Amino acid sequence: xxxxLDWGYLGLFIGSFLAATIIPFSSDxxxxxxxxxxxxxxxxxxxxxxxxxxxxxxxxxxxxxxKWEWIEKIFKISPEKLARQKAKVDKYGSGLAFFTWLPGVGxxxxxxxxxxxxxxxxxxxxxxxxxxxxFIMWAVAYYYIQPYFPDIVKFFKDL
Numbered sequence: 001x002x003x004x005l006d007w008g009y010l011g012l013f014i015g016s017f018l019a020a021t022i023i024p025f026s027s028d029x030x031x032x033x034x035x036x037x038x039x040x041x042x043x044x045x046x047x048x049x050x051x052x053x054x055x056x057x058x059x060x061x062x063x064x065x066x067k068w069e070w071i072e073k074i075f076k077i078s079p080e081k082l083a084r085q086k087a088k089v090d091k092y093g094s095g096l097a098f099f100t101w102l103p104g105v106g107x108x109x110x111x112x113x114x115x116x117x118x119x120x121x122x123x124x125x126x127x128x129x130x131x132x133x134x135f136i137m138w139a140v141a142y143y144y145i146q147p148y149f150p151d152i153v154k155f156f157k158d159l
Contacts (some may be wrong), residue, residue: 002046003105003124008039009034009043009047010047011014011016011030011040012030012031012034012039012044012047012051012146013047013048013050013051014051015027015030015051016030016031016048016049016050016051016052016055017051017052017054017055017058018055018071019052019055020051020052020053020055020056020058020059020100020106020107020110021058021059021107022059022107025152026103027048027135028051028134028135028138030048031044031045031048031135031138031139032138032142034048035139035142036142038106039137040129041143044048044135045052045132045136045139047127048135049132051133051142052063052101052129052131052135053124053131053132055125056100056106056110056131057108057109057124057132058112059100059110059111059114060097060110060113060120060123060124060127061114062111062114063110063112063113063114063115063116064115064117064120065115066111066113066115068082068149071115083117085112085116089112089113089118090095090116093103093118093119093122094118094123094125094126095115095121095122095126095127096109096113096118096126097109097110097113097118097123097124097126097127097130098126098127098129098130099130099135100130100131101102101130101131101134102112110127121126132159142155
């Protein structure tokens with residue numbers, strides 16, 4: 001698994017960044033791969049968190065640039081439905097950004113938060129907290145669980 005460390009923390013950062021955009025792959029797998037390969041857990045969590053956060057902010061920024069007319073035309077969504085969705089986003093506000101780490105819906109949520117113009121500073125803070133908590137959880141889970149599955153860890157190390 002040492003090939004993973006060839007790109008090292010920069011690769012983890014770039015991969016985590018891209019995974020937070022519309023490119024469908026898991027930054028969690030990259031993080032755990034780095035940990036299996038023997039990377040420093042604190043540095044790995046920091047690189048993955050910042051990369052994923054900046055990728056999420058990029059999605060947020062792209063959403064910010066969106067226009068209601070485009071959404072109505074391209075996705076055939078009525079203005080009434082957009083207004084109902086905006087009311088839901090307004091109800092919960094920037095706090096929704098904490099959940100942009102969720103697989104499948106997180107990237108869309110980041111774009112929607114930008115589209116509906118939530119507070120950028122609060123959104124950035126909640127997004128960073130959520131994404132960091134996710135990677136911390138994965139690192140802790142890896143170190144807690146790996147002693148119970150040494151054959152699996154050995155398999156991945158031998159790749």
